[in-house]
Amino acid sequence: MLLYNVRIALKSLRRNPVLTAVIIGGIALGICASTTFTTVRHMFARDPLPGKSDKLFYVRMDNWDPHTPYPAQQGNSAATIPPQISYRDAMALMRSNLPLRQSAAFGAMMTVYPDPRVARPSSEAVRLCFSDFFTMFDVPFAYGGPWDHRADAKGEQVVVLDDAMNQKLFGGANSVGKRVRIEDRVFTVVGVLKPWRPFIRLYDLNGNFVAEPEPVYVPFSLTPAMKIRTSGNSDGWKSAGNTFEDFLNSDVDWVQFWVELRSPADAAQYHRFVDGYVLEEKKHGRFERPLANRVTSLYDLMNEFGVITPQVTAMAAISVLFLAICALNLTGLLLGKFLARAPEVSVRRALGATRIDVFLQHITECELVGLAGGIIGMLLSIGAMRLIGKLITATSVIALDGEMILAALFLSLGAGLLAGLYPAWRICSVQPAVQLKI
């Protein structure tokens, strides 16, 4: 009977193409808005690193002014400790052997000198990190791999390039072993990444987390030797001294620190370790504020740093409401269309159709309209998402995935049902004797 109802519904929809187009257009508009905004929310709410989000932890310590707490971020009253730690504390934590993996990291701008025949020197975003960084964040390699721990320890001049930078410097060939000048030093390429575009820059939520990952990666341990300063935020409440060495030994916070821990028990143990470190430092006159260290999982950190802002959630909710309004507005059109068909329905009732048969026939028509509107709405939302993606960042990562396509189809069917429920109920309640001249 379902196929029969579908066939009858298609005939009915073809009978008045303009009205059909208006109804489908209304639902398409609602689906476009709701799919776009729910997808944006969905993209930022999903697990950025499945299987690891609860194993990667971000470490923070409160080394701020004993008299005034670190200022709360707008819209994030919870962040009352500095979002990064100092270089000296990062280096101290790196000496621990508790984590499975660990990496201090920061971003900097450095000048890369390609072969002059290929391109001109350019200032590039560089991430300084430890070799564990690549494994911790599942960074995919096309050629070679991360540098080893020895390179970390010795501050070797090795570099990992991303796919685009390798394309620019070496035409996309396997460049492992080749050399490239960065600032005044020559680096050896040890790895080239596959195209890698996580939907958020999950390892640096403190900055512009929708930005693309850096194209160049070099060992963190080169920082003092090359006197590399961060291109991100530096937070300090007292003088950082005059020299670069003073800056490294100061309480200015500019380094992000990540650890990979096997279990919640390990996380608790590591938290105790950090507390122990701070208590020890307190004896030397540092960390004068109350103990407030945080060892936060990646997933919790996303919430804390406002990756999913309440505004995004509100927009998603409003867009679904908009779809409901679109559907309800179509109720009048469908009611008129269905009631005009009362004589035909009465004939069907006389020939044996039950009220439920009539109801299902008309709901099928509504659902077909909903599906058609849904498909068109989804196509429109792909365009809308590209536009929104472009507004947020240079390369869009907002796209429909299987889950959102299913959600959009579900919303389409829901909109069709909402629009058609009352008209279908009205038409199935028509008394055949009133309509039939028998």
Place this chain on the structure above:
Amino acid sequence: MLRMKNIRKIYRTELVETHALEDFSLNVDAGEFVAIMGPSGSGKTTFLNVAGLLDVFDGGVYELDDKDVSRLSDREMSHIRNQKIGFIFQSFNLIPDLDLFDNVDVPLRYRGLPAGERKTRIEKAAEMVGLSSRLHHLPSQMSGGQQQRVAIARVLAADPKLILADEPTGNLDSLMAREIMDLLDEINQRGTTIVMVTHSPECAARASREIHLFDGRVIDVDRPPALFGGALKSAK
């Protein structure tokens, strides 16, 4: 086949009650061909609506095919309409979007018959009404007489025990009307009970019995009254 006893049907508005059927009793035996006649407002339409389970009534007992159908659910009434009753309307009442095949198919669909059996029934019915070559014509592509034959084919395919026909020749010329009446005769010869409302004495003459209604009552079951005055007297 059809037994109505003391049926009462009242149409109510805020201001007035109209007694469309009052103390209405009628028996129609299986295989009969009965013509129902009467002036406008005599209750013919209401009778057919009640007889066809298209409308409920306020009192009395109605038995169809030895089953009391006085108080049934919508599903049960729909089932009986589908299985036991066939309708032939004055204005044909074909579904304009559907071709002959699909129009005849409608009651069979609601009966849930398999596709093969439906196809056989439809083709056989179309052949009986002489429209085998027009299976995929839309109603708008057919004459009035042909459309009424499609409506008859729809009844034939469903093979009901009782046919309720309302002025089946009312919208047709005399030649077409004769063809339709011939078809109804033929169907009745095969044992199907027919109750036909008509204003036409010629059509009524083809029936085995005439029943005359006036003011919602049966006034004469054997022969037409000469005058309504006489009818009124006999009713009283």
